[in-house]
Amino acid sequence: MFKKYDYSHIISSNDQKEAISLVYNLIKTGNWCKSVPKFQTYSDIHKYSELDIFKKTFLQSCYDYLNINYNAKILMWCYKDNIFNIKKKNLWHSHYDISWGENKISGIYYLKNPLKEGTKFQNFTLEANPYTWYIYPSNLLHRPPNTKSFVNRYTLAADFYY
Ligand SMILES: [Fe+2]
Numbered sequence: 001m002f003k004k005y006d007y008s009h010i011i012s013s014n015d016q017k018e019a020i021s022l023v024y025n026l027i028k029t030g031n032w033c034k035s036v037p038k039f040q041t042y043s044d045i046h047k048y049s050e051l052d053i054f055k056k057t058f059l060q061s062c063y064d065y066l067n068i069n070y071n072a073k074i075l076m077w078c079y080k081d082n083i084f085n086i087k088k089k090n091l092w093h094s095h096y097d098i099s100w101g102e103n104k105i106s107g108i109y110y111l112k113n114p115l116k117e118g119t120k121f122q123n124f125t126l127e128a129n130p131y132t133w134y135i136y137p138s139n140l141l142h143r144p145p146n147t148k149s150f151v152n153r154y155t156l157a158a159d160f161y162y
Contacts, residue, residue, distance in 0.1 A: 001136070002117075002134060003134075003135050003136075005057070005060070007133065007153055008130070008145050011156050019050050019051055019054060019111055021050070022045070023041055024080075027080055033077070033159050038079055039081070040079045040080070042136045043073070046075075054156060055076065057133060058076065058109070058133055058156075061133040062074075062160040063130075066105065066162060072162050074158055074160050078111065078155065078157070079144065079155045079157060081153045082150060092142070092143045093142070094140060095159050103160070104138035104161055105135055105138055107136075107158040107159075108126065108133070108136075108156070109132065109155070109158075110130060112154040113128050113154065115153075118147070119142050119143070119145065120142060120143050120144070121141065122140070122141055122142075
């Protein structure tokens with residue numbers, strides 16, 4: 001089940017700009033994950049101070065979703081895309097592999113989404129409201145939309161292990 005958490009009262013546009021600037025520079029300097037479709041950071045961006053507010057609000061969303069409150073392992077990364085970005089792979093994927101034996105929920109946050117293009121799930125397209133964490137079970141298949149945006153679209157994704 002999907003739940004959404006609106007943080008427009010906590011996260012500012014400047015917070016988003018700082019996070020985008022960090023991601024832009026990481027990718028520009030080659031610090032992006034070569035084993036997944038371009039261009040995605042490594043899954044540790046929550047360790048940078050520019051992402052503090054996004055880490056905090058993602059954790060809060062997960063606590064609310066699961067009705068728990070404890071420190072858990074998380075992963076967080078950012079996907080940068082635009083109309084010129086060539087995708088060679090089938091982009092459908094989930095964040096869950098039953099063989100790992102892990103319970104996970106996942107989150108999506110649109111840092112910058114000029115055309116308000118939401119993530120595609122099997123039977124629907126996610127809305128793409130700003131300042132919002134969308135939390136869902138990690139086994140749901142999804143893929144990025146085929147963006148028509150000429151300027152960069154930045155999406156945060158995260159996993160919470162419990
Ligand atoms: Fe994903």
